[in-house]
Amino acid sequence: MQHMLFTSKRSKSGIISPATFQQQFRKARHHIGRDDIVFHSLRATHATKLILNGGTLREVMNSLGHNSVTVAVKHYQRVVPDHQKRVANLLAFEYIPSMGDPELLKTVVRETEEEILKMQDFVDGLHEHLATIENTRH
Structure with missing residues (x-):
């Protein structure tokens, strides 16, 4: 069941x-x-987050109960600009011998630092939420 x-x-x-x-x-x-x-927004967000965090299209299909790849791609595979930019930069960094290009390295460093700050904000928010939960239980 x-x-x-x-x-x-x-x-x-x-x-x-x-x-x-x-x-x-x-x-x-x-x-x-x-x-x-709308409620359907939650399904779309779930699917997008699942893919952005390493989930496969098959896992999205299983999670949402779809048998058709076409439906899953058409309705749930979203383009997320920040993710697309990050992936493009990682590929460029991998494909192009960029160790000698200081401007490209500065760009990668800056974008990575911005991503670290976003993640730190996320972690700080989790800590605040956890503290709130723990305080309400006591």
């Missing part, structure tokens, strides 16, 4: 009703100030 992500203790079937789910989703998106988000 597959485990449902959204379960209900009140329902005889154990599955939250679509109407209740939609109502709760609307409340949640309003609460975070993102009334523009």
Whole structure:
């Protein structure tokens, strides 16, 4: 038996009703100030993040329940400019003997430092969230 992500203790079937789910989703998106988000946005974000973090197209298809590569690529494989730029720079750095080009190396260093700062901000945010969770449990 597959485990449902959204379960209900009140329902005889154990599955939250679509109407209740939609109502709760609307409340949640309003609460975070993102009334523009639709539920399908979550699927697309999940698929994109999965690929950006090393997941394969087959893993995306399995995760979303698709049998068709065409559907998965058409609807879920997004172009993410920062990722595309990073990959292009890595390939250029690999293909071109750039050790003698200080400008290219400066660009790679600058972009890598920017990426490190983004990751540090992400880690700091996780620490803050963890502290908040731990403080509410005590």
